[in-house]
Amino acid sequence: MLDRLKEFASNFFVTGEPMIYMSDVAIVLVSLAIIFTLTYFKKWKWLWREWITTVDHKRIGIMYLISALLMLFRGGVDALLMRTQLALPNQHFLDAQHYNEIFTTHGTIMILFMAMPFIFALFNIAVPLQLGARDVAFPYLNAISFWMFFFGALLFNLSFVIGGSPDGGWMSYPPLTELPTDPGPGENFYLLGLQISGIGSIATGINFIVTILKMRAPGMKLMKMPLFCWSVLASCIVIIFAFPALTIALLLLMIDRMAGAHFFTMTGGGNPMMYINLFWVWGHPEVYIVILPAFGILSEVVATFSRKKIFGYASMVASLMVISIVSYLVWAHHYFVMGASAGVNSFFGVASMIIGIPTGVKIFNWIFTMFRGRVRMTLPIYWTMAMITCFAFGGMTGIMLAAVPIDYQVHNSYFLIAHFHQTLIGGVVFGLLAGLYYWWPKMFGFKLNERLGKWAFWFFNIGFYVCFMPQYALGFMGMTRRVYTYPADAGWTSMNFTSTIGAYMMGVGFIFMVVQILYSIKYGERDLTGDPWDGRTLEWSVPSPAPEYNFAHIPEVEERDAWWEMKQKGQSLVQLNHQKPFEPIHMPNNSGRPFIMSLFFFIAGFGLVFNWWWMGAVGLLGVAVTMVLRSQERHDSHYIPAEEVQRSEAALGRF
Amino acid sequence: MSQPTMNGNKAPHVPMKNLVGFLLSLILTFAALGLGLAHVMSFGMVMFIILILAVLQIVVQLYFFMHFTESDGPRYHIIGLAIAVFFVICIIGGSIWAMTFNSQAL
Numbered sequence: 001m002l003d004r005l006k007e008f009a010s011n012f013f014v015t016g017e018p019m020i021y022m023s024d025v026a027i028v029l030v031s032l033a034i035i036f037t038l039t040y041f042k043k044w045k046w047l048w049r050e051w052i053t054t055v056d057h058k059r060i061g062i063m064y065l066i067s068a069l070l071m072l073f074r075g076g077v078d079a080l081l082m083r084t085q086l087a088l089p090n091q092h093f094l095d096a097q098h099y100n101e102i103f104t105t106h107g108t109i110m111i112l113f114m115a116m117p118f119i120f121a122l123f124n125i126a127v128p129l130q131l132g133a134r135d136v137a138f139p140y141l142n143a144i145s146f147w148m149f150f151f152g153a154l155l156f157n158l159s160f161v162i163g164g165s166p167d168g169g170w171m172s173y174p175p176l177t178e179l180p181t182d183p184g185p186g187e188n189f190y191l192l193g194l195q196i197s198g199i200g201s202i203a204t205g206i207n208f209i210v211t212i213l214k215m216r217a218p219g220m221k222l223m224k225m226p227l228f229c230w231s232v233l234a235s236c237i238v239i240i241f242a243f244p245a246l247t248i249a250l251l252l253l254m255i256d257r258m259a260g261a262h263f264f265t266m267t268g269g270g271n272p273m274m275y276i277n278l279f280w281v282w283g284h285p286e287v288y289i290v291i292l293p294a295f296g297i298l299s300e301v302v303a304t305f306s307r308k309k310i311f312g313y314a315s316m317v318a319s320l321m322v323i324s325i326v327s328y329l330v331w332a333h334h335y336f337v338m339g340a341s342a343g344v345n346s347f348f349g350v351a352s353m354i355i356g357i358p359t360g361v362k363i364f365n366w367i368f369t370m371f372r373g374r375v376r377m378t379l380p381i382y383w384t385m386a387m388i389t390c391f392a393f394g395g396m397t398g399i400m401l402a403a404v405p406i407d408y409q410v411h412n413s414y415f416l417i418a419h420f421h422q423t424l425i426g427g428v429v430f431g432l433l434a435g436l437y438y439w440w441p442k443m444f445g446f447k448l449n450e451r452l453g454k455w456a457f458w459f460f461n462i463g464f465y466v467c468f469m470p471q472y473a474l475g476f477m478g479m480t481r482r483v484y485t486y487p488a489d490a491g492w493t494s495m496n497f498t499s500t501i502g503a504y505m506m507g508v509g510f511i512f513m514v515v516q517i518l519y520s521i522k523y524g525e526r527d528l529t530g531d532p533w534d535g536r537t538l539e540w541s542v543p544s545p546a547p548e549y550n551f552a553h554i555p556e557v558e559e560r561d562a563w564w565e566m567k568q569k570g571q572s573l574v575q576l577n578h579q580k581p582f583e584p585i586h587m588p589n590n591s592g593r594p595f596i597m598s599l600f601f602f603i604a605g606f607g608l609v610f611n612w613w614w615m616g617a618v619g620l621l622g623v624a625v626t627m628v629l630r631s632q633e634r635h636d637s638h639y640i641p642a643e644e645v646q647r648s649e650a651a652l653g654r655f
Numbered sequence: 656m657s658q659p660t661m662n663g664n665k666a667p668h669v670p671m672k673n674l675v676g677f678l679l680s681l682i683l684t685f686a687a688l689g690l691g692l693a694h695v696m697s698f699g700m701v702m703f704i705i706l707i708l709a710v711l712q713i714v715v716q717l718y719f720f721m722h723f724t725e726s727d728g729p730r731y732h733i734i735g736l737a738i739a740v741f742f743v744i745c746i747i748g749g750s751i752w753a754m755t756f757n758s759q760a761l
Binding site: 213237241245271273274277278281325328329331332340341344348 | 731738739741742745746749750752753754755
């Protein structure tokens, strides 16, 4: 009995790697510390009532943000481990298998569990407030989205200590990832984790499309909407049409692995290239899903900090929409070398270059907005300028890769690695950080320290170029991606060593950011006005952080940049409080069911990972029961009485 | 003040339309699976019939679950549907086009 248990445990837990043992200890200690703190300060009830069951978009946004930053840390540590291994030739810091696992989790986590929740955090925090709405269209579904993402991410991250991490690359191409060549639960963790969080992503896409189309304040025509909301709309359209392709690709691979089908095997009539095709039908739009909101953030930030209307609003809207449509017509550029006909490659190559046109329009519009504006050099505008520069060059190397003959030379080399990191870090992460600094006071009611933030900025930015510029050269010198070591006489040593220095500088930048947040929680400048940046859109017309109901009276919108226009006319929402009587406000009820349902999804997923069918069945049964209970629910909303709204506005000094 | 997000206190009723739609979509799915497993027709014929079943499946989903005949602002519906049709054609047509390289002399 004891022997069997021992054997089970040695397969179930990941063993034999000192770094993982250290992580095991760290995980246990941190979990104990969290449990102890919550118990000691009697916070369990608070956690459940205020956060786990919440359907408030502002709180869901904060939970997304915390998850995204944690995942940025995990993905970043993966990156540093890889760069440490590659700093010098012939190192044995990581073995080949461990290296495979780390580049797989780094890629998957950064795109799906860092970038996605980061954009969802900013969607949740900014969109309803910018539209003058009291919540998103489906608050309950919003909570489900978050918890599905959370448990999907948890399942994926668990593979690190239980069962073993996936090792097939973040695209996990078959036939390598089919059962005969990739046994063990790692790949299953990837499939199930992505599948579960993907449900949440699609739901968020639907939720925000409906919110934007249906919940705008009276008078806010679509063409008077803030550009961030336009970018969210564009991004959500891409989400709902692209994610199903991923769902299907993963599902078919899962059927191959679990039920012995042959969709993507080399035998039995399967075609592994179809997976690659389906994956990129989602995969390329996916990068637009994460970059479009960053474009929206930049449009808000440059207008606010230049104290000008955005240059070329209509062309900004048009370019967002064009990008979201054309992003569907470029996917095959991820496999130019697969052997498709010249016609296919030419079409997708040209389509990829066409994307550069609307993107160029946006870049020029941002620059023209700053031109002759009074640009205030704060952290959001720092990151904005860094993003414009970095992303423009990343885009240009992208145009190079879109040219099929060049792609034949540099595909799968470090040139490609440098290119997509420049667009995803230099574009998405820089843009999202601009948004984070911009909306932070609205989320938490205090500003982040500028001085520490600038240290973080310079370390991260210089580190970025030191890390990735040598990688372009390494690509030309023939270094391919995913090699875990290289010989000393390859001539790659100095470039690789430089790149590693840059990676560590970015790590230092991240530490400065953490210090900045911790310092500012205690000493940061408090935002008492609700409008710390002299903003232009409606989210700055309410206190920071916004009250539960957002707007005591829904404002009427007449112009673009509604709040700026109101300020020019000497109006404010406080006047509305005096002019109009308070009315009861209809709000959705909190519910623990989204959490419980997603927990059942997690249980089902965990069971399926190990092919424990009984556990999968229990989990899915739980999901079904929670769904039936929800459909029987009759009282899912309440009214905040008028007197309470009045009291709360008075307490905020607004009545 | 009343937001469109929350259900009122309606009495429960049997959703006949949804049940019929559910059954139809199951029948269409299993018909396709059965055809694939039965091996009674030529490959081209099976593909052709499955394609027709897929189009019918889309119609069933749109009619029974997406309520695309109940319009309150037809503009949204038409734009949304047009984008969806465009993407479906691009993805399916594009995939078939990109995956036909096996039949070509390179």
